Amino acid sequence: MEGRPEDDSELFTRAQRGDTAAYEEIVRSYQQVAFRTAYMITGSAAEAEDAAQDGFMKAYRALDRFRPGAPPRPWLLRIVANEARNRVRSTQRRHGLELRLADGFRPGDAAPSPEAVSVAAEDTRRLLEVVNALGEEDRLVITSRYFLELSGDETAAALGIPEGTVKSRLSRALARLRTKLEEAARG
């Protein structure tokens, strides 16, 4: 999905010199994680598309402030996520984000029996249901870290919070998730 660091470094250097083809390549490399991050914040595919596009435009105009050799993902995600948050603020509207399982979802390819597959599927559905029912702060940090697989600094950039706060927020979110899963299991 994303380029190797050495490729990125060269692409950023070329883009900083005004090579628009290099910047197009950078956008191609990061558009998925940028779009999904914006979608996580806005809850709307259309708003996420606009936010990601405008975020990449702003990043282009701010390229001179990008330090060559620095990891580009946190830098880009911070700009795109800010754009997404600004859109939510300016429209005073946030679409409720509800993550869904992919069509044709069948978990546990390695499960030993059809019954085990069925149990795994039910567990997965319940887990997603409980995540979707969490408060926004918990859901955002869990989505960032596990569903988007962002690192700590990338999550901090995407959520606009310090990295230390990510750790404490994630720890609290997981604790609440465990409690709610136990409640759901007890019925």
Next chain:
Amino acid sequence: MAELEQQLTSLGAELNWPPTPNLAPVVRSRITTPVVLRTPWYQSRWAVAAAALVIASAALVAYQPSREAIASWVNVHVFFQKVHVLPTPSPQPPGPLGKRLGLGGRTTLADAQKQVTWQITVPSYLGQPDEVYLQLPPAGPSKGEVTLVYSVRPGIPITGETGVTVLVTEARGAVDKNFFGKMLGPDTTVEPVTVAGHQGYWIAGAPHEFFFTDVDGNFRNETMRLATNTLLLDLGGTVVRIEGNLTKAQALQIAAS
């Protein structure tokens, strides 16, 4: 990794995300398309015509034209309004700098950064500011306005209008929808400049009035004083003004640092 965390990671792979749009060609096209909105006013026939209207309107209504209406005629992001006579600023109130110039409350750089959504730019050429002010709504723009004050710096004279050497003011302005502008008298010159890829304007000569529309479409202007030589830059939607008794070379050096 704990079992729950493993389950969450596995769940992530099973999620149904909306298809990612192919943004790369669109972004490249936007980058390479000339931005008409940034055409300096004197290079646009429409703007020149509108500027003539502005002057006529200003004469008719005693230099109180509706700037928002004018902006919509011109439809340019950066808009310079030429008038024969500038409005007289209200007298500055007595008291400390922040109150005198209407900069808002005094704060620290770190605190100001916590309260605004953009990354505050501190020019390394000037170093750490001597004072920092934050103007919040309703007195300031909807996203706030930060002013960095540099009292004395070698080689830069103190400005009569402000009593300090350099003011760096930053606020959010919307790039796509809104505008910022300057009301210029006949003795003020304006020149487009580029600083590290960012377009801007160097406004020099006689003092001028500054105005702009913030991200929420609210019209803002300086009523406390007229501005001196100013380098105006749009850093990705953040309007940065570097103001002082500066030469153009000094201003560009500050902006590039």
